[in-house]
Amino acid sequence: MDNKAPVTVIGLGLMGQALAGAFLKAGHPTIVWNRTAAKADQLVAEGARLASAVGDALQASSLTIVCVTDYQAMRELLGASDIDLNGTMLLNLTSGNSAQAREAARWTEQRGARYLDGAIMAIPPAIGTAEAVILHSGPQSDFEAHKSTLDALGTVTYLGADHGLASLYDGAGLTMMWSVLNAWLHGTAMLRTAGVDAVTYAPFARQIAAGVAEWLPGYAEQIDSGSFPAEVSALEGDARTMAHLIEESEALGVNAELPKLIKAMADRSIAAGHGAEQYPVLIEEFGKP
Template sequence: NETSVTVLGLGRMGQALAGAFLKAGHPTTVWNRTAAKAERLVSEGARLAPTVGAALAASPLIIICLTDYPAVRELLDASENDLAGTTLINLTSGDSAQARATARWAEQRGARYLDGAIMAIPPAIGTAEAVILHSGPEADFAAHRPILDALGTVSYLGADHGLASLYDVAGLAMMWSVLNAWLHGTAMLRTAGVDAATFAPFAAQIAAGVAEWLPGYAEQIDRGSFPAEVSTLETDARAMAHLIEESEAVGVNAELPRLIKAMADRSIAAGHGAEQYPVLIEEFGTPR
């Protein structure tokens, strides 16, 4: 496999990325501010570039993975390379505005640019478990897809460079809400001597059941119409009150259901009590 690639940044994640490219047989050039972190990769066949400029010049595809966007900009601003013909794929975590601003910067420098978000830990890189999201021009993703496949399960989200970051944080929103709901339920059952392991499979079933509602609820949100097909928000709010009361009665923290009920109450006060649950999307905001 002849396609060469450069990896800028050899922290925990950058080393995993470079290692996966090497394993897949891609000639790999690496650079890191602290050069010692390249030693293992060099022993595995990576070429260590002496400067950022040399690293940028070594390959048509540059993968960047530093701490944050300010570090990325500081590093790239210091280089004077002609970036025409070079594609930068920035897998550093950041927000959508930073992604879009870096895309504009790259365009001004004549580079092609994709933004990405890694939804995996370093040991998973190179396996199907590692989900890596990309956004930016589709043709650039398609052109480099074969080499990106070495990193894990790569996907393309759309032309807006901010999308990878937005999907990344939307995933975090899902993750913490599901986990905290489970912790809350576990805390309640523990008051009756049921341990976490006993509740876990039951909780997983509920989460999977709720997940099945999403496509239908999404249709309501996209249509902007929320007929109460199975229950009304008012009915749900009564169940929320019950969850709060039971939590308090058994001595479990009720902050989360109180927060959820406060949102439902506002929505009911705004006249949505007879509509279905996803009408609450309005409490989260509507596109500007």
């Protein structure tokens, strides 16, 4: 496909505006539509064309990107009686969960459309740079057909045919992000009681986070094989250290909810007979409702 192919963007919130702006910057003819037309003013000044209606926007290019409030908003826009989805190629970059993504795929395909689901792992100012990771899931042939256009958005990644994978990876990335940040904040709160500021602690915390990240490939092999030999330490030993962390936090007057949660899960795993195994055995606790 011509890497300057026209592209349509429906939904011009901050992220939608960033997406359309990146296509324009890369030289793609860009058609936009938004319920509040004034949000397109700056993009139109930069060369975008404002479609008069959703149907016109859909017909104006071979790829339409939808970035609206939620999946329900997408269905309300595209499900109107005057909208013909037959033969259109939709990429939905609206935030949601994997069940919504799979249902959206069924809903659009029943109406004759091709459908990819996606997730944006970036803030609006990063769109159009390599730092912006855009995840895609759905038919690989559809992704490959439009990859040269999508490259304008950042680092585009294809995950697999299951339409729910982009949302699942998004969720997995968010839990990593918040867990790392919460652990850092807990440690910062502890050190502040001794007069150590966050700026001083941050390089050490970054070193620890990078070191732990190096364990992941080996731990992943244990999880996938279902075997957790204690090559580094046993969970029961880790649990004793967790108890020390809780005691220290409470003695300092620092919130101990995070280490208590971690230890509660470890205690359940130990009670189930896994105390002599390595930390990744906790996957069995995380895998429960």
